[in-house]
Amino acid sequence: MTEGMQDRQAEAGHRYDVFHTDCPARDVVDHVTSRWGIWVLISLRNSNLRFYELRESIQGISEKMLSQTLRALVQDNLIWREVEPTTPPQVTYGLTDFGQDISEPLTDLFNRITRQLPPRP
């Protein structure tokens, strides 16, 4: 995003340890933790899905945000995109190895949060 988090200040003897994140990692983290990114990645864990399946799977997402999110994640090499040139066209999305790897802590995160929360009123 805005670059320039955490550049240096890497002086020896600093107690609050810091993650220097002025690198490309910042962008990937931002995409992964974007409003819809996490849900797309988790959705694709169980099976590859087509565009409309993702849209219906993730409640509340608009087509615009879905395609935008997908585009970013494909560029980050977290998910792949396969086009079947039929009519009507079929486009399928799935996790790459990298995406699969990333989705594990994400799912873990999600599970820990839901486990902690009180049941619905």
Add this chain to the structure above:
Amino acid sequence: MTEGMQDRQAEAGHRYDVFHTDCPARDVVDHVTSRWGIWVLISLRNSNLRFYELRESIQGISEKMLSQTLRALVQDNLIWREVEPTTPPQVTYGLTDFGQDISEPLTDLFNRITRQLPPRP
């Protein structure tokens, strides 16, 4: 819903049900994965920090966003806030058990992403 995340799809007839927008977990997830939330949580993993320590630790964050992020995370019971009524006042922040729990997959996520990415130029 506390029922959690997308599961099966092995069942015929029922389709992939998923995350509702009004799921309470959604708010927590949004806070945790907010622009600054993840960095605040990771920063507090090693030690409790005061306001200015957090501000200096997380480069690029404004006071406004820091206090706003902290307020949200305190409300979610992810971090605690302790005020020492001296002059000048001292306010310390730290992770609750819940926050500690959540910070693990977050750190894991961060590590996996940085590990995958090409090294800095």
Add this chain to the structure above:
DNA sequence: CAGGATCCTATCCGATACTG
């Protein structure tokens, strides 16, 4: 079906100034 193009609004967020 899978999206791109537009338009428009809500909010995010930084900069600045001020307070106990």
Add this chain to the structure above:
DNA sequence: CAGTATCGGATAGGATCCTG
């Protein structure tokens, strides 16, 4: 020190229409 208050530009994101 640890914030709050306010303003304004940037951006996220929804709604709608359109196309191959």
